[in-house]
Amino acid sequence: xxxxxxxxxxxxxxxxxxxxxxxxxxxxxxxxxxxxxxxxxxxxxxxxxxxxxxxxxxxxxxxxxxxxxxxxxxxxxxxxxxxxxxxxxxxxxxxxxxxxxxxxxxxxxxxxxxxxxxxxxxxxxxxxxxxxxxxxxxxxxxxxxxxxxxxxxxxxxxxxxxxxxxxxxxxxxxxxxxxxxxxxxxxxxxxxxxxxxxxxxxxxxxxxxxxxxxxxxxxxxxxxxxxxxxxxxxxxxxxxxxxxxxxxxxxxxxxxxxxxxxxxx
Numbered sequence: 001x002x003x004x005x006x007x008x009x010x011x012x013x014x015x016x017x018x019x020x021x022x023x024x025x026x027x028x029x030x031x032x033x034x035x036x037x038x039x040x041x042x043x044x045x046x047x048x049x050x051x052x053x054x055x056x057x058x059x060x061x062x063x064x065x066x067x068x069x070x071x072x073x074x075x076x077x078x079x080x081x082x083x084x085x086x087x088x089x090x091x092x093x094x095x096x097x098x099x100x101x102x103x104x105x106x107x108x109x110x111x112x113x114x115x116x117x118x119x120x121x122x123x124x125x126x127x128x129x130x131x132x133x134x135x136x137x138x139x140x141x142x143x144x145x146x147x148x149x150x151x152x153x154x155x156x157x158x159x160x161x162x163x164x165x166x167x168x169x170x171x172x173x174x175x176x177x178x179x180x181x182x183x184x185x186x187x188x189x190x191x192x193x194x195x196x197x198x199x200x201x202x203x204x205x206x207x208x209x210x211x212x213x214x215x216x217x218x219x220x221x222x223x224x225x226x227x228x229x230x231x232x233x234x235x236x237x238x239x240x241x242x243x244x245x246x247x248x249x250x251x252x253x254x255x256x257x258x259x260x261x262x263x264x265x
Contacts, residue, residue: 095154099161103152112165113153114146114180130177133185145183155189157196160203166190172206 091098098104108115120143121127134141134148147153153162166175166182174194177187197203230239238244257264 091152091154095152095156096159096161098152098154099159107150112180113150113162114165114182117146117181119143119145119181126178128178129184130181130187131183134183145181145186147182147186155186155193157193157200158202159193160197163190163194163197163203167194167203 119126119130130145131141134144140148147155155162157163166180167173168175174191177184182190194203198205
């Protein structure tokens, strides 16, 4: 039998050799893989950021699929928010339980949450103040403060172990935010929670001792001695002598009596 089929062509429909086309496809795949790894690398450093990003579910699709075959649908927001809230709100009711959990001990050990923290800044001199806040809406700063970087750390006046980490054991004063690196928004919450805990008796605080002296509150010395009674109470005279010599006008007295006649007895 004679094979009448045409010979296989080594060129594409545009006259480009097939080997060159395969090489170009391999190059594009390599560039795509490099870009994907470079974009996902910074997100792996902050798992808390990944938890807050919206997730798109698309099971069963391979890695390289043409755009015309994308049938993925975004996951419902209420489901994602419910899962994220369930993961974060585990310690909302009892935030002090997190400081006794294994996750906290494995991450911080016996050190305070702010120990070893260093804020990223330009130059060798750190800024005079910490940033106003680390989270603005859905945007998180690159290097959040020790409280904002861990969603399980919740400031509450009953979370005594956390509040004591920000109080000096020698002076009883609250550490400044420039030492702990906490943003100013969280520092304000810390001050309010510490004051509330001290008012409720959960955190002891020192009051300066003042010795009581009875002389400071007595009226026996001349500076605060007894005032003599006025002479009008003893003699019956007026306080000022010229006041008894004044005679009021009878017409004016008649007008006043007529005006207040209903109120006079």
